[in-house]
Amino acid sequence: MNRDTRPHSQEGPDVLDVNGLRKTYGSAGGSVEAVHDLTFRLDAGELACLVGPSGCGKTTLLKCVAGLLAPTGGTVAVDGRPVHEPPPDMAVVFQEYGRSLFPWLTVRGNVELPLKEKRLPRARRTALVEEALEAVGLAGSARSHPWELSGGMQQRVAIARAIAYEPRVLLMDEPFAAVDAQTRADLEDLVRGLWQRFEMTVLFVTHDIDEAVYLGQRVLVLSSAPTVVQDDVEIDLPEQRDQLTTRSAQRFTELRARVHGQIQQAKQASARE
Amino acid sequence: MTTSPTRAGAGHAPATAPSGPQPPGRGSASVRTVSLGLCGIVLFLLAWELLPRTPAADPQYLPPASTVLATLAERAATAQFWGAVGDTVLAWGSGLAIAAVAATVLGLVVGSVPLLRAYTASTVEFLRPIPSVALIPLAILLYGTDIRSTLLLVVYAAFWQIYVQVLHGVADVDPVAEETARSYRLGRLARIRYLVWPTALPYLLTGLRLGAAVALILTITAQLVIGSPGLGQEIAVAQSSGAPDVVYALIVATGVLGVLVNTGVRAVERRALHWHPSVRGEVSA
Numbered sequence: 001m002n003r004d005t006r007p008h009s010q011e012g013p014d015v016l017d018v019n020g021l022r023k024t025y026g027s028a029g030g031s032v033e034a035v036h037d038l039t040f041r042l043d044a045g046e047l048a049c050l051v052g053p054s055g056c057g058k059t060t061l062l063k064c065v066a067g068l069l070a071p072t073g074g075t076v077a078v079d080g081r082p083v084h085e086p087p088p089d090m091a092v093v094f095q096e097y098g099r100s101l102f103p104w105l106t107v108r109g110n111v112e113l114p115l116k117e118k119r120l121p122r123a124r125r126t127a128l129v130e131e132a133l134e135a136v137g138l139a140g141s142a143r144s145h146p147w148e149l150s151g152g153m154q155q156r157v158a159i160a161r162a163i164a165y166e167p168r169v170l171l172m173d174e175p176f177a178a179v180d181a182q183t184r185a186d187l188e189d190l191v192r193g194l195w196q197r198f199e200m201t202v203l204f205v206t207h208d209i210d211e212a213v214y215l216g217q218r219v220l221v222l223s224s225a226p227t228v229v230q231d232d233v234e235i236d237l238p239e240q241r242d243q244l245t246t247r248s249a250q251r252f253t254e255l256r257a258r259v260h261g262q263i264q265q266a267k268q269a270s271a272r273e
Numbered sequence: 274m275t276t277s278p279t280r281a282g283a284g285h286a287p288a289t290a291p292s293g294p295q296p297p298g299r300g301s302a303s304v305r306t307v308s309l310g311l312c313g314i315v316l317f318l319l320a321w322e323l324l325p326r327t328p329a330a331d332p333q334y335l336p337p338a339s340t341v342l343a344t345l346a347e348r349a350a351t352a353q354f355w356g357a358v359g360d361t362v363l364a365w366g367s368g369l370a371i372a373a374v375a376a377t378v379l380g381l382v383v384g385s386v387p388l389l390r391a392y393t394a395s396t397v398e399f400l401r402p403i404p405s406v407a408l409i410p411l412a413i414l415l416y417g418t419d420i421r422s423t424l425l426l427v428v429y430a431a432f433w434q435i436y437v438q439v440l441h442g443v444a445d446v447d448p449v450a451e452e453t454a455r456s457y458r459l460g461r462l463a464r465i466r467y468l469v470w471p472t473a474l475p476y477l478l479t480g481l482r483l484g485a486a487v488a489l490i491l492t493i494t495a496q497l498v499i500g501s502p503g504l505g506q507e508i509a510v511a512q513s514s515g516a517p518d519v520v521y522a523l524i525v526a527t528g529v530l531g532v533l534v535n536t537g538v539r540a541v542e543r544r545a546l547h548w549h550p551s552v553r554g555e556v557s558a
Contacts, residue, residue: 063452066456067456068452068455068456085458086455086456086457086458088458090456091456091457092452092453092456094449094452094453096449099447099449099450100449100450100452100453102450102467102468102471103548103549104471104474104548104549105467113457113459113467114457114458114459117457117458117459117460117463118458145548147548147550147553161457165457
């Protein structure tokens, strides 16, 4: 494990610090350990992807980081402040966009709601909503309802809602697992574009190795049962990425093979237990 | 009654329907539904008109439709009739309103606190099936023939219909939507206003529609049995003065009132739930 000796890809303080995180679900029939002992840090402005075999506790980890679930042990800190409830400078994009958006609100209403709760003045809200919708390419759909849009467009609305919130940390929980391949490629490029434009720290959870390598500056590989950070791969691909050339580059294939190998190893390790 | 908030789709166009060309046949289909409905009414009236003229029915106790409708028209010209309608609508409306407000507030509170819900569940299951008419003697003891007697019965009957629906509605809040709201730091009140309330609204309106029908039944019952003023009391008077055509005319009037009430609540549903799958219909992707 090289997580602590890894050279920082960008200068800046840790914006997200997960230390010794453990989560056990208790039930009448005994307890299930979802996350064993997780430690990792993200620098300000970093885009890191988290991959792991299915059932390795990715969603549990994300909910603990988001302050939606209390960990059994360990700590999560954003900007040095410990997380006990959803922190004010963090936004989450869920996989189930259809259930995460409110069907009774328009696209604009959905994006604006968290800003109202932040008590931002109307003019500021309008500016943020318009900027966010323009950034995801939905400036013309502000008055539609989410259910009038396609799946990919709905996830764009959810992303716009997160962007307008002006988070320092953006968490994405397998956000493109439910959209078709072409839409998925477009949305991946959108996420990279938004990350560069809005200078957020992004933690992107996915089960798709290609997606993780294509998107991230770093890929954290989780092992399953017990869940620990098995490997921390720096993705030294050029900053400007392109679905065609990046994915066919020699280096992309090598990195992909390395992450793939780590995941296979993680699976075998858990099978031996 | 655990009716889910889905309505058998009438042929109405949703409020948010795109203004482009209508899919072929849809407009004519709704016209056909309406005309079929009208045909049914005409056939029913025809049967009612003819039956008393056959040996199967005694015209003294089943006057033909024309006689009844003529009596109704006659009655509708009197202030007494409209006074009775006013009393009935007042008792029904205020009873329903009290029940709706109480059931909504209590339902939202109890539904949002699992412990409270668990504590009250068995009591609710005991109180809910008590037929409201069983409270008539109690109502008379308490309030005599005052409108409050009617209100007691109406509120009791309508309350449970709405309350149980609101409880179901609050329990139907989507966990992902709930997590979204929490992650954007919506406080408890904001979550009730922007998440729980809209989720429960379809259930509330279904409860309101069921409650409105029950409330009308109990209003008429109370007026008939207790003798508080209204259409029910008028029916009782017509009966004791041996005027079956008036009895029928007033019964028809209560039926018309019921139809109007139902149509009204449905119109409210269509407006308030334009986003709901049951109303938005084919617009959804």
